[in-house]
Amino acid sequence: MRQAPVRFAISIVVVVAIVAFRLMRGDGDAAKGANESVTAATPATQARPTATESAATGTAASREASGARPDDSRLVDAWRSRRSNTWVEGSGNVEALLPDDREGSRHQKFIVRIDRELTVLVSHNIDLAPRVPLDKGDAVSFRGEYVWNAKGGLVHWTHHDPQGKNGGWIRVGRQVYE
Numbered sequence: 001m002r003q004a005p006v007r008f009a010i011s012i013v014v015v016v017a018i019v020a021f022r023l024m025r026g027d028g029d030a031a032k033g034a035n036e037s038v039t040a041a042t043p044a045t046q047a048r049p050t051a052t053e054s055a056a057t058g059t060a061a062s063r064e065a066s067g068a069r070p071d072d073s074r075l076v077d078a079w080r081s082r083r084s085n086t087w088v089e090g091s092g093n094v095e096a097l098l099p100d101d102r103e104g105s106r107h108q109k110f111i112v113r114i115d116r117e118l119t120v121l122v123s124h125n126i127d128l129a130p131r132v133p134l135d136k137g138d139a140v141s142f143r144g145e146y147v148w149n150a151k152g153g154l155v156h157w158t159h160h161d162p163q164g165k166n167g168g169w170i171r172v173g174r175q176v177y178e
């Protein structure tokens with residue numbers, strides 16, 4: 001009967017170890033917390049990216065920009081199972097525009113309603129990608145890394161990856177921001 005508390009304690013230790021490992025490895029984009037944004041420095045000499053037209057070819061963003069709605073099931077599943085650090089695609093309407101996070105690298109923040117039960121905070125790094133022009137109610141699609149929290153979670157890494165590994169994007173209308 002005492003197995004449940006032991007399993008819970010082991011689970012907590014494993015989660016802490018994974019987060020610590022990711023921080024030491026330099027994958028700390030999500031490590032600041034689900035309601036916080038990233039503070040990784042961006043070199044001042046790096047050129048500011050521009051939005052990509054949906055007619056561009058060869059990227060996940062351009063394939064998404066064809067108008068097909070992304071499959072929200074992976075995002076909803078991550079939320080329901082309280083899973084973090086998983087890549088998801090989603091779409092919905094902008095429910096709220098929040099002030100930019102200006103601590104460390106700058107992030108544009110907004111809340112997207114995915115369905116009747118779920119909203120997510122999108123934290124979009126505007127030091128690595130262009131600002132997305134948004135208004136409340138706008139339809140938006142995105143790809144990024146999901147981090148669970150009790151308020152619905154956070155999606156970040158919605159920009160290209162400077163190291164060329166995993167990258168995300170945001171689409172509004174026919175315009176893709178990566």
